[in-house]
Amino acid sequence: MALVEKPELKVIGQLANPDKLGAKIVTGNADFASDRLAGRKLYGAIKCSTIMKGVITNINADAALAEPGVRAVVTYEDVPNWTEGIFKWGQEVAGVIADDPYIAERACDLIEVEYEERPGVFDTDEAMQAGAPLSGIRPDTNYYTATDLTRGDPDGAIASAPVQLETIQGYSTTYQHATLEPHQSVAWWVGEDLYVWIPSQHIHGAKNAVVNAFGMPANKVHLFTHFTGCGHGDKTGENTAIVSAAMSRKVNGAPVNLIKTRQKSMLTHSWQFAVKSTIKWGATQDGKILGVDAKFWGDGGSSGFAPIANVHFGLRTTYNIPDARFQVTTISTNSPARGYWRCVNDPPGACNYDTALYKLAAHLDMDPYQLIMKNLAENDAPDLDAPNRVWGGIAVKEMFEWLHQETGYAGKWHKPGENNVMDDGRLHGIAIVGHRDSHGSVNGASRAGLVTMCPDGTCLVNVGGARGPSGGPMICVHIVAETLGMKYEDVGLGEWGNTDVSLDAGIQAGSGFTGGAGSGFMNAALDLRNKLFSYAIGKAGLREIEGITVDDVAAENSEVYYKADPTKRITFRQVMSGTPPLAGSGFGWASHLKNRTVGDLELGEVCNSNGNSCAAAEVAVDPDTGEVEVLGHWNAVDTGRTIFKQGTIKEMRSGSELQIWEALYAGSIWDKASGACLSSQYTEAMMPTAMDFKGENLHQQDFESYDAAGPYGAHGIGEPCVTNYSCIICAIFNAIGAWVEPDKGPCTPDKVLKALGKA
């Protein structure tokens, strides 16, 4: 769905362009990290702590080392990123290298670890109380203010508003990544050189971390990644690379395949954080919001760097509220580390402010859609907190309107809990939510691309990154093909994911990758194009034209032509015949008006560049069992210009299913006394299967606004699709007239019954 006029493109956005790595996937030839060195490698396993806070006082590995097939044991003395201090249940404390993975796992159980237990804290509310035990994650405190932003006079605006309301939202859902490919890696040493394969969303970042961890020269560290299972923020780290490298060093450099079991993968890697909030609203009786004072608290668990600070982003940016305060507090506990999870801030943030908006609408006796539309910021209006900064391209209003139309909302919405009984006795509910998403800024200044032209006139794109769920490297292939004027089939993926021969393409994180690596590859292709055109002018006999420069020629369908006389043309193959190999390299750019102006601002001005999303859900709630059925789900994503159409479609589809998972299934069970996670397997973590989704009821639509900053106007690949699980929670409210509190878990039938006063 195109929104504004923009230059027509030949390759970008074409539905017919496939993922060039798809054949490897369907034939079983996609090589994930462990898929190598069969029969020639040892296996590594890790042992996890059984306390949540304390210090290791002794490790006795005698019994493990005596096991036949065990080659060595590693502890924090061998692994640079391990410590003797314990900060969460499940932390890595030791590892075994053995002839096969079964021996390695069994031997891990034989390692005796003695701890001195120290008081820890698991519960976030407890952690904030005076005198609470310190988690030890940050010095001297369990919490800190991550954001404190005031716009205008929120207290005055709320106090003088005709309607005042304080809404309190409990913790949103927390969930594991549970990526199907477990954390694993293969490492080996040849002399002083280290080689490691890992699944990685940022292979160059991982390499740098390995270099620092071992204090090695960078040219001795060689990291590789190809196919990476899921990712979604779970595979941005370097942990397994460092551990497997240390394991390999312990066995004289022999290849070691570290494989974390499903349980240990879930325990040792980061989770989505949960957020709660108290929001004070000041509004007119007819729904104009005059002031807001929003306080959020986020559970960072045992991560000192949980990226919680921006959870208020959607509330701050989506609505035109003149006076506002946003405060975010991050809390540390001895529970699992919280880190990057798809769209990072936005799902937990939206779960809070969307439900708060619905509460305000109910208080005003208003249709929440009308409340939202009444307060929506104009697409091109400047950022209220940085008035000289505009938005590069926003389609939020159009997405809301599309959802309203597609769902038949006007004929279906009813007041919460009223006129809601369906023919089968279940209760009907519907809701639409959406926001500007913090995900997807163009920040490619440190990202780079490398492109080479082959002797036959085809081109190879060397992406310094992995292939994740949406086929990210194909974004770069599209951009290069378009920029060079080549057929899609003439541009291939060259060396990829190899830190020795690629440049840092940044994190493969949906939208951020498009703006970062995409802009780097656009510049690399421009660099190559100039060289190619220069040769083309000579080879096509155009040199004799007085004053001709590369600006006088252009390319299409892998042919260079003279703009003034398009009959004068030469194929790329002819240009490259006998021509020395050509390569182009380039860095990306930061977020500024590049493709078009906005308002009065000129090209070059700094701007915001974001992907955005809206979603709607229609549900049926069984009042006797509390079961919720999603009758329909609509997912609208503002991708800016859609670059790799197939990848975007995949992102949006998965977004629908993920929202249902987040709202109705995702959850965990804890023993809060010990900090033990009791749901570190798929069945206990309630992972959904095909039986839980009706594909025909899930609808997706991309909206192509035209980002002033992104390459060819792109925001990203559609990553924000995942953020709006609040639409299901709000639809349940519309059905039953009462709120189901996620309380760090899903809206399970028992919680629905409780909300109905039946449990």
Place this chain on the structure above:
Amino acid sequence: MKNAGIVVGGTAVGSSFILAACKGDAEEVTKTVTVTTATAKFKCPYDGQEFDTYAELQAHVEAAHKEGDPITFTKFVSPYDGAEFDSLEALKAHLDANFMTAGIPGVVSFVVNGNPVTLKVEDYWTLDFVLRDRLALYGTKVGCGVGQCGACTVLVDGVPTFACLTLGIECGGKNIETIEGLSNGTNLSPLQQKMLDNEAFQCGFCTPGFIMAAKALLAENPNPTVDEVREAVAGHICTCHNFKATIATIAGGV
């Protein structure tokens, strides 16, 4: 690693042959073996007669020749790796140490993707490990190792089976099919082609398991409904959440 050699079609090879045979690819090589026939023969060095098994060679030599007879052709040659020996006993010791022969405890023979395989396995090795680490058939993925995700699904005598819950030693005499067996790496099966055409994958880690389950379903029910597909793959998890595309692709057959 010990005993990395394996026996395929009567020919002991490293994973290069397996890859060539099963994947149309040859990236990982444990040892290089010249394979001239699909089923290598045991050759009698006295008269040149060829036999399929060591036992047949031994019976022939003991019946027809005696120690000291002139050796006409070469020494006793291991057909698996070309190693040469002066005596039948030395050849036998070499075969036992390196390749094992069927009938020895811990040795199992089955057919993978049409290739007969005989190899030594530990009794606790699960089939996924045997396929991946012994046969370099990496297309079979392991997502959970405990029967909860379906990523490791292969067909055992046509039945979708979680390789992570199946011991390799249990597979004697079975016919095993993995994702690599569906094509020669170039010509895709109709199901694979449809998956490719529909871009019915995201990261692809779960895809082989789904395809193998779908193959079994389509063998019994060539034109399944969406609900029949959902039931057939109910034991599979896709943490990219690509169920809609996968199910729609399998439904209606190929």
